[in-house]
Amino acid sequence: MSAFPNDMNDFSSSIAKACEDASALMTGYVNAATKANAAALQGFEDMTRNVTGFMQDSMTRAASACQTIMSAKSPQEAADTQAEFMKDCFDNLVASSSKISEISLHTAKGAIDPLTQHANDAMGAAMKKAQRA
Numbered sequence: 001m002s003a004f005p006n007d008m009n010d011f012s013s014s015i016a017k018a019c020e021d022a023s024a025l026m027t028g029y030v031n032a033a034t035k036a037n038a039a040a041l042q043g044f045e046d047m048t049r050n051v052t053g054f055m056q057d058s059m060t061r062a063a064s065a066c067q068t069i070m071s072a073k074s075p076q077e078a079a080d081t082q083a084e085f086m087k088d089c090f091d092n093l094v095a096s097s098s099k100i101s102e103i104s105l106h107t108a109k110g111a112i113d114p115l116t117q118h119a120n121d122a123m124g125a126a127m128k129k130a131q132r133a
Helices: 003-070 075-132
Strands: none
Touching: 003 075
8 A cells, every 4th residue: 555655656747747748849849830930921921022023023124115116116126126025024034933933942941940850859859768768
């Protein structure tokens, strides 16, 4: 009968330790998720800013090209201006797409890194406990 209180104390201590470990794990997850969400939000803001800038620039270029075409002195001059405008549009689209892809990759990496680090830390801690047991 004297062993019963010690067993209960050991059991209670084990439960308390398990709760502390679970709490620490969840706190780490919440921190990692918060960092991941902040990185994703920043990336989406950067992409939105980039796309908006591209669209504004494209509209400005289109208006300018339209004015130049309307004031052309010959059909050939209008066609040349149109061809130059189309080439310029394509070049700007490629450059903007490249920039958006770069932002997307940076955003994905920034969002996944905190979660990956947390998972690695949690697995490392679990492996250490398993080795001690």
